[in-house]
Amino acid sequence: MKKIGFLSFGHWSDHPAYNTRTAGDTLLQSIDLAVAAEELGLDGAYFRVHHFARQLGSPFPLLSAIGAKTSKIEIGTGVIDMRYENPLYMVEDAGAADLISGGRLQLGIGRGSPEQVINGWRYFGYEPAEGETNADMGRRKALEFLDKLEGAGFAQPNPYPMFSNPPGLLRLEPHSEGLRDRIWWGAGSNATAVWAAEQGMYLQSSTLKFDESGEPFHIQQAKQIRLYKAAWKKAVHEREPRVSVSRSIFALVSEQDRYYFGQQVKGADSFGYIEADKRAVFGRSYAAEPDQLIGELALDEAIQEADTLLLTIPNTLGVDYNVHVLSAILEHIAPALGWR
Known part of the structure; x- marks a missing residue:
């Protein structure tokens, strides 16, 4: 059994083929798609976060809106680039969104990937400390975020406050109990997957990772997942680990499917x-008639190792078509592979 969710990149552009011509289109359709996905029986609605791009960049208003209009589906990100974040402000935003959703937030965070502008985090007012790389800065901020999510008091109260305080040091509010245990790390390497396990974060592994052996993508990714699980066991966390992998999977069951994705059959x-000095391997897309697709996916070792599968969707094609894409996977593929 696997949890199955969708992952939206949230693109928009004033293009005649797009159903998402504006940012408002993308935001509102993202809410509608999450509601429809819950009705289909999908387990998760996840969103990419990119700054300086015509994509979703501020996740918490969107996650809160989805949380208010749904009741069961997990709501998450994949991933928030911590180089751009104020960890304390993020604790407040995340706590509010989690409470609105009734504790359904599954936040994917990471040190980030190359962005639309050079060192974009600098425009947000952040610089690595002396001796730090920007990746170090992202991980440092992630650890501060995790620490403050615990809910322990750390701030000295004003002796003459406007409103009365509880005794002791103050914490950030609103605090959402249990959110600390639902943070995921987007790992691009084996080493950062192990680090995530040591910190008690779940693992998100995308459709690309640093090439560390020259082997096919799904084999490298499966090895990364096994290293993560071994590190989690060694760290003796009380919770069971969770791992998600992302895939572009399209069951060709209509002429429209074949028109859009038929050219990807031999992916x-x-x-x-x-990055200039870091070679990466990019995983293939899957697009085929259901019987062929089932056979190909059965050989994907990383999907077998993961408990959660995030289906990347063509959000620009609109809500109705994406509901069709997701329905086809649930109907034709998931049962045959034992995912459902």
């Missing part, structure tokens, strides 16, 4: 560079 991994 393959690719290798390239996401």
Whole structure:
């Protein structure tokens, strides 16, 4: 059994083929799609976060709105770039969104990937400390975020406050009990997957990772997941670990599907560079008739290792078509592979 959710990149553009011409289109359709996904029986609605791009950049208003209009589906991100974040302000935003949703937030965070602008976090007022890389800064902020989510008091109260305080040091409010245990780390390497396990974060592994062996993507990703699980066991956390992988999967069951994705039938991994000196492997897309698709997905070792599968969706094609895409996976693929 697997949890199955969708992952939206939240694109919009004034393009004649897009159903998301504006930011408002994308935001409102994201809410509608999450509501429809819950009605379908999907387990999760997740959203990418990118700054300086025509994509979703401020997740908490969206997550709160979805939380208010749904009742069961997990709501999350994949991932929030911690280099851009004020960890304390983020604790307040996340706590509020989690309380609105009734404790359904599953926040994916990470140190970030190359962005639309050079060192974009600097425009947000952040700089690495002396001797730090920007990746170090992202991990440091992540640890502060985790620490403050615990809910312990740390701030000295004013002896003459406007409103009376509880005794002792003050914590950030609103505090959402249990949210600390629902934070995921987007890991691009084996080492950061192990680090995430040591910190008690769940693992999000995307459709790309740093190439560490030259092997096919799904094999490298499966090895990363096994290293994560071993590190989690060694750390002796009280919770069971969770792991999600992302995939672009399209069951070709209509002429419209074949028109949009038929050219991807012979998909393959690719290798390239996401940073000047770091070679990466990019996982293939899956698009085929259901019987062929089932056979191909059965060989994907990383999907087998994960408990959660996030289906990347073409959000620009509108809510109705994406409901069709997700329904086809639930109807034709998931039962045959034992996911449902």
